[in-house]
Amino acid sequence: MSRKVRVVLITVVLALAGTAAAVAVTLGMQRGTSIAATINGEVIYASELEREITAVARQYNIDLNSEQGRKQRDEIARVVLDQMIEQRLILQEARRRNALAGEQQVDAAIEDIKKNFPSEGEFQLALDQRGLTLNDLRDRLRTNLTVQNLQAQVSKATVSEDEIRKFYQDNRKEYDRPEQVRVRHILVESDAEARFVLARLARGEKFEDLAKQLSRDPGSKEQGGDLGFVARGQLVPEFEQAAFALQPGQVSKIVKTQYGYHVIRGIARQAAQPSTLAEVREQIRRQLLGKKQEADFTAWLKQVKQGAKITRSDTPAK
Numbered sequence: 636m637s638r639k640v641r642v643v644l645i646t647v648v649l650a651l652a653g654t655a656a657a658v659a660v661t662l663g664m665q666r667g668t669s670i671a672a673t674i675n676g677e678v679i680y681a682s683e684l685e686r687e688i689t690a691v692a693r694q695y696n697i698d699l700n701s702e703q704g705r706k707q708r709d710e711i712a713r714v715v716l717d718q719m720i721e722q723r724l725i726l727q728e729a730r731r732r733n734a735l736a737g738e739q740q741v742d743a744a745i746e747d748i749k750k751n752f753p754s755e756g757e758f759q760l761a762l763d764q765r766g767l768t769l770n771d772l773r774d775r776l777r778t779n780l781t782v783q784n785l786q787a788q789v790s791k792a793t794v795s796e797d798e799i800r801k802f803y804q805d806n807r808k809e810y811d812r813p814e815q816v817r818v819r820h821i822l823v824e825s826d827a828e829a830r831f832v833l834a835r836l837a838r839g840e841k842f843e844d845l846a847k848q849l850s851r852d853p854g855s856k857e858q859g860g861d862l863g864f865v866a867r868g869q870l871v872p873e874f875e876q877a878a879f880a881l882q883p884g885q886v887s888k889i890v891k892t893q894y895g896y897h898v899i900r901g902i903a904r905q906a907a908q909p910s911t912l913a914e915v916r917e918q919i920r921r922q923l924l925g926k927k928q929e930a931d932f933t934a935w936l937k938q939v940k941q942g943a944k945i946t947r948s949d950t951p952a953k
Contacts, residue, residue, distance in 0.1 A: 671716055672947045674723040679716070681948070687715045693766065716947065722778065724939055729781045734788055736780035744776045745769075757854030782932070789935045792927035799919050803912050810910035810918070813867060817902040818878045819860035821845055822852040822895050829889040829896040836886060842900045851895065864905060874899070 669681040688711055689699070697711075698704045729735045752758040762772060803810070819842055823829050832845060843859030850856045867875060874897060877890045881901030890897040 670948060672720055672945065674720055675727060675944050677723055677727065679719050679723065684712065684716055684719065687719065688712055691715060720945060720947075721936060721940065724936065724943055725782060725785065726778075728939060729785055732785065732788055734781060734784040736777045736784060740780050741773050741777050744780060745773065748772075752854070754854055754857055756857070760853060786928040786932045790928040790931035792924060792931055794920050794923045794927070798923055799916055800912065802919055802923060803915065807910065810915045812905075812908040812910065814879075814907045815864040815866050815905040816878050816881070817864045817904075818862055818881065818899050819843065819846060819902060820852070820855065820862065820874075820897045820899045821850045821860050822897050823849060824851065824895050826889060826891075826896055829898055832898045833886075833889070836898070842886070860900075861902070864903075 670678055671681045671684040672679045688708070691697075691711055692699050692704065697707060699708055726735070749755070749758050752761070762769065821829075821832050821842070823832060828849070832849060835845060836842060843861075846858075846860030847856060850860055852860070855862055865875075865878070867879065869875075870878065871892045871894070873890055873892045877887045877897075877899055878901070881887060881899060883901045883903050885901045887897075887899040890899060
């Protein structure tokens with residue numbers, strides 16, 4: 636059972652990357668196809684654009700062959716091509732400024748994402764659910780990190796201690812740690828299987844061992860069903876209600892969710908805890924600095940775009 640917080644991490648990465656394609660496209664690829672745009676002499680082929688249109692439609696569950704989908708297609712194509720053009724401009728500037736993200740930087744970002752998953756299997760499952768390979772994720776991260784590198788060069792923004800303190804005072808509840816519980820669970824397909832699990836637990840068998848043998852949750856199975864600490868809102872409602880009702884060592888009744896039938900065991904509880912400015916100062920500083928750098932970068936990119944030679948298939952050459 637995938638926790639929402641883990642899914643969000645992958646989603647955030649995709650949102651940052653936008654709908655742009657991987658940039659490892661040489662001018663020699665796909666010769667003989669029509670051209671969607673050129674940016675300072677660099678080509679975006681129509682076939683590349685078509686792939687990205689299809690990816691966006693899949694992401695937003697749009698049937699491009701339906702009447703509504705056909706009406707939306709031109710607008711999707713325009714937006715996606717705009718983003719691809721901007722990406723090419725960014726990468727051209729990054730190469731010129733020696734700001735392209737290196738493999739070591741990408742590797743570190745991948746490892747940071749993986750830390751939010753209890754196993755390699757659940758990380759891979761999150762990718763599979765979005766039709767991504769590890770290479771796809773690396774390409775998107777490489778673009779994001781290149782943008783971050785450029786932002787640091789383009790922007791001279793700073794954040795003062797007064798700004799940090801005021802933001803914390805205005806938003807301190809966002810940084811408080813909510814009540815959390817740590818639980819294990821065993822996921823099976825039927826009520827009968829769940830009853831069998833409860834019977835074996837009653838005979839004294841270890842919960843962890845049964846989870847490894849019987850659970851159908853690929854994300855927690857090898858960890859003996861351990862989901863780690865979770866807060867409210869990270870689990871489906873039926874599971875959450877049961878999990879937060881358990882004391883450490885207590886086993887739930889059978890819980891049915893959209894994933895199947897669960898038996899849950901409480902491990903530990905953590906009470907809600909207010910944050911302190913010292914604990915979150917660096918997090919807030921990065922957050923505020925990022926917003927300023929993003930604004931500076933947007934203004935800079937607008938200037939770069941105005942000075943570039945861009946030809947689109949749907950506009951006259953300039």
